[in-house]
Amino acid sequence: MSVPDEDARVIPISAAPSYTDEPEPLAKLLAFLRRRVSGDYDVDEFGYDAELTDKVVLELIRPLYHHWFRVETAELNNIPEEGGALVVANHSGTLPVDALMLQVALHDEAGRALRLLGADLVYQLPLLSHLSRKTGHTLACREDADRLLRKGELVGVFPEGFKGVGKPFSQRYKLQRFGRGGFVASAIRAGAPIVPTAIVGAEEIYPKLGDLKFLARLLGLPYLPITPFFPLLGPLGLVPLPSKWMIEFGEPIRTDHYEPSAADDPMLVFNLTDHVREVIQQLLNELRLRRGPAFPPFL
Template sequence: MPLPADAGEAQVIPLHRPGRERPPATVKPVEAPVVSLPGQTAPEDEPEPDADVVGKALAFLRGRLTGDYAVDEFGFDRELTDLLLLPPLRLLYQKWFRVSASGAEHLPSEGGALIVCNHSGTVPLDAVMTALAVHDEHPAHRHLRMLGADLVFRTPLIGALARKSGQTLACASDAERLLHSGELVGVWPEGFKGVGKPFSARYKLQRFGRGGFVTAALRAGVPIIPCSIVGAEETYPKIGDIKPLARLLGLPYFPVTPFFPLFGALGAIPLPTKWYIEFGEPIETGSYSAEDLDDPMLVFNLTDQVREAIQQALYRRLAQRESVFR
């Protein structure tokens, strides 16, 4: 159910102190002079609390306690995402990785689009940083509906937070439903092959699968936007893989980096590399007919076109980069 219209507005109640009535209008109140000692400045008025922020916080708490808040059919909780999930990620985005995003003008202000990104970094932080770039850098502040692997949703707590933040399973049916409803959808076709590749293979795109993301975009008639991410590869340089431990834990890999697991929890802190996220020019799909959707060569060619656009953008950005950390 939607929140009441006045849920986010705070009411200001005038303060009245008994025994201190205002002087009659005919009597001019006498103001005591303010005496400042040498080197002392006059006291300034204390800033008033932001009524809008306080009002939103109170409305949020009231909605959580009463159950009066809205989620969509995929479990996306827009209010919780904006107030609780994005702020800590924004610290990583702005202060730790110092992300520089470009090409946000290629993202549509309304309507569906499919954003296709390279995947890397051992831990998939690139996905959430891309979602934050879409939300913060575009004037419309749209949310990116990310398609994730089933492992994400099987993981306790992380799976629930993923659903709340708008993520859903990486399958064609969910992707098409989101695109048809006018959402921005993010996909990382390399999957675990990309995010878990060794450091020696950094910035070399892995196979993009069978092109299922292209088929979803064709059926929805939405543009495909290539997105290249530089900087994520060096956050956790993967130099080894403990396969028996990975099988025991049900993980696709158990990474060994220069600092993990040697230094324990401290080794799990990502390196503060400088990130660049670039949204490329859209590749239109609306001009194809219904008969074209069953053409495997069309899907193959579009998949290769998107992959090549991302790879060339990576090479261009790497040639311009001065250092991993700036």
């Protein structure tokens, strides 16, 4: 009978590696699927599904953010760590890809979910309407904006609307009209700061050279663009060009020193709206110079 070597190590059965355990990523995936199937997940009163947004939707577009557009952010310290605030940004790019990139930037780098206010058209399309609600977007109306800000949410708005996202390439980085300033009135009523935001890079992803107006009207769209590659290359023309992106968050503009009733003063609202527009335009001009070429060599 042999005697065990004194130096031999005895590994307890409980400490031995198990080859039946599920790999961690697979276990997380299965747990996620079980929650979705059983309905064991939360949505808020607007239909926002935080888990679906982070684990599925943003995960799908993060490669665009990091590797295709190589987005850089600046002055994230101007985003409040908590409490309601209104992020006001320029809009461009023919398709609203800038909204998605802004959402990733604030979620991943500032740790805050962005609740975007969308145009009526978004909520007239059944599938897009449902997905928008799930990812935290809601209709760009006074009631929804006020409720979100009073709940302490970070709300995003693009006051240029379709005028900005659909403008021709020759007018790139020139802000369009900001409308009636409804976003400013909502910020005043909630006493929430306004964060002017500049996005450089989206203008070059689909350079709009023309517009198929007759077909756009037929399809009920605000425009149907002609770009260097669409419709010439068909579906391939929908691949965005890999322009270099930069997003800068300006110094917050306070509104808490106004009484909520000041939101009903049209002249005050107009002047503050115009001021926000001027700040964003200045940020755009400076950021565009810092960015340099839209298509720098890949390293």
